[in-house]
């Protein structure tokens with residue numbers, strides 16, 4: 001039984017409306033408690049900032065596409081080795097670290113929960129095995145459902161089994177929630193290198209439209225009451241003028257809970273093929289009127305990245321920009337995958353505009369509970385760049401200095417030069433990096449420090465340089481165990497797998513089996529993951 | 545009585561199979577041989593220098609050998625599961641050993657330019673032209689053509705009269721030594737650059753016309769393509785063709801366990817195929833295994849001339865230590881990656897009271913820690 005008393009720290013626990021109050025925090029047996037005994041270990045946090053552990057609502061850390069990216073980037077990791085120690089496994093870092101390194105580095109950054117945002121359900125065993133080799137953090141994965149031919153058929157036929165099918169799929173894979181990526185568009189790409197022009201385009205061979213897919217799956221997930229609502233990567237990512245598609249997608253889901261991923265990549269004005277501009281203000285206005293929606297930003301950071309996406313068409317566009325490395329993998333019935341290394345340059349108009357639009361989404365008065373921090377790791381930049389991003393949000397002087405280095409023409413097309421003096425407070429940072437993501441994920445025990453919550457706590461030196469502060473927490477505690485002290489890993493643990501679950505009518509199997517037989521090359525019976533070593537131990541979060 | 549089975553006789557991992565005795569339905573001679581060898585593996589539970597020993601003594605000897613090794617190697621994985629590979633890389637990390645997935649594809653072409661691939665169902669349902677490039681899947685992956693369906697035009701590049709060539713709709717018969725030249729010439733034609741007219745030019749134009757005429761095509765390739773340069777050239781060609789249509793490659797691994805083991809090595813270390821952990825962290829190790837004094841061989845044939853600890857369902861010649869494992873997919877469950885990277889759970893229709901390689905590797909690790 002481990003007991004810890006954290007004394008004298010300034011508590012930032014926005015979910016419980018605590019904003020910098022100095023008081024003790026007590027932990028016992030992995031939970032936050034009212035009080036602990038006198039024998040409890042004491043952590044002196046005077047002068048320090050205490051927050052719940054970080055929660056990353058959207059990153060790409062495990063599964064076939066991540067390992068494909070590792071293969072593609074074997075030259076990127078040579079200069080970033082991680083040595084084996086008594087405690088730690090060796091590994092390599094770079095933009096897409098090896099699995100153990102991923103767990104260690106998230107933990108060193110003060111993160112305790114991470115969501116892999118795009119897993120092909122057919123590859124669930126692979127995703128789960130990698131997550132089992134990703135220590136420290138608690139982790140969940142979202143399964144890709146927006147281009148699933150079996151679901152297309154159910155949607156086309158107006159089947160009453162759609163909800164059951166979705167719940168069946170989560171049960172079959174151990175996934176946490178449902179992801180749509182370019183709904184309908186990935187199937188079109190696999191058919192004919194095609195793209196969606198409008199949400200009302202018909203997906204050849206299936207007589208359904210992206211709008212029907214979005215509407216049907218969004219409603220089904222909403223109706224199931226899964227802990228996390230449908231997680232949407234909208235159509236036309238990265239294309240000038242795509243804000244219209246994004247707004248149309250939002251309107252299609254009006255009134256239903258939904259999370260929109262990496263909104264920055266979907267906030268562009270202009271015409272396809274023409275110069276891009278920002279439509280971030282309009283999107284924020286729409287969000288303000290729709291409390292049922294949340295987003296993560298998908299900030300791009302200047303420097304190297306690797307675009308790693310189920311939206312494989314986007315990868316062919318990037319491939320043709322500079323003719324560099326390109327990897328594509330088509331997964332039957334379900335999805336695609338594209339990977340292209342990419343560098344965002346401050347002097348480049350488009351890149352600077354993307355950077356500026358991300359900052360607009362953060363700074364133009366949106367509700368931090370609705371607008372969460374992400375770089376869509378590793379698409380917009382590595383998760384290791386979060387501290388720098390936090391500094392951009394908290395430190396106006398630093399931001400203006402960085403603005404001065406970015407392409408002028410692009411920045412002039414944003415609102416960033418309009419005397420934008422917003423500086424995030426520590427509580428707002430706590431909201432966008434833990435409280436809001438945890439709440440949105442339906443993780444009631446995470447993202448806050450109330451009695452009964454998971455004892456996931458990150459303690460920072462209160463430094464003026466916020467990048468430095470958030471890069472190296474003084475202490476990281478997870479599940480009540482002290483894992484990190486001053487940039488050193490002190491203890492290793494496996495971390496939990498988080499799975500989502502909703503009840504379903506088992507008779508759905510009779511509907512699915514023949515459809516599987518027609519389409520998959522894996523037998524229906526062999527599809528579900530049953531191996532307890534992959535599935536357990538897990539914390540299952542039930543629908544409500 | 546017939547038992548449902550996922551066959552691991554080759555990388556196709558057919559999961560629609562039932563076995564009666566060692567006869568499979570649907571029929572597959574390779575699969576039957578695979579099953580027969582493992583159902584009758586029998587033999588001693590363990591041996592030391594060829595003499596029967598009990599498992600504990602064999603493990604002690606293995607720990608002793610590895611404890612004294614200067615340059616240990618963990619290799620093989622021909623018939624291994626993902627779980628075996630995870631345990632092997634874990635042990636290798638502790639030992640500071642070399643790890644090599646013996647039959648992994650050369651990673652260089654992918655690392656340099658990338659690739660475009662697809663699962664079997666994608667190829668079956670979409671490809672209208674399938675080009676099998678100097679492979680004979682009718683022998684090495686007997687149900688491949690069946691599983692890819694009969695919709696596509698089958699083009700076979702091979703000058704040998706193989707069983708696969710006998711099923712071709714179109715045959716192209718240049719010699720192996722000219723593959724690189726042929727692929728490069730196709731690329732030249734694709735880019736509409738002038739081609740040196742030679743005896744291949746007509747055939748190559750014909751092939752390219754076929755590819756241009758369809759929205760989806762696939763190339764099936766493997767070790768027959770002869771080295772990373774040809775693979776790189778093929779990927780480059782596929783990439784150029786992909787501009788106007790959807791083109792993918794399907795690699796044929798020579799063994800069933802290599803795809804999963806290679807994925808494990810890549811996710812745990814960041815590098816595929818062969819990794820040296822001697823410096824304390826992973827480094828790509830593409831050179832020969834110089835100086836290796838003790839090898840742990842996992843579900844594969846041993847290397848000649850090296851003191852070998854063999855953890856294997858099948859007998860291994862000349863091993864210093866051999867411990868018989870429960871054959872994956874027959875007597876032990878485990879995960880395997882199909883040749884198109886689809887992970888499947890191998891069943892254990894005939895459980896045996898023998899350990900898996902993963903369990904043995906963990907016990908060796910514990911032994912070394914003592």
Ligand code: SF4
Nearest residue numbers: 551553558572575687
């Ligand atoms: S093709 Fe391969 S996997 Fe399929 S039954 Fe034959 S040997 Fe087994």
Ligand SMILES: [Zn+2]
Nearest residue numbers: 058117261376
């Ligand atoms: Zn993403």
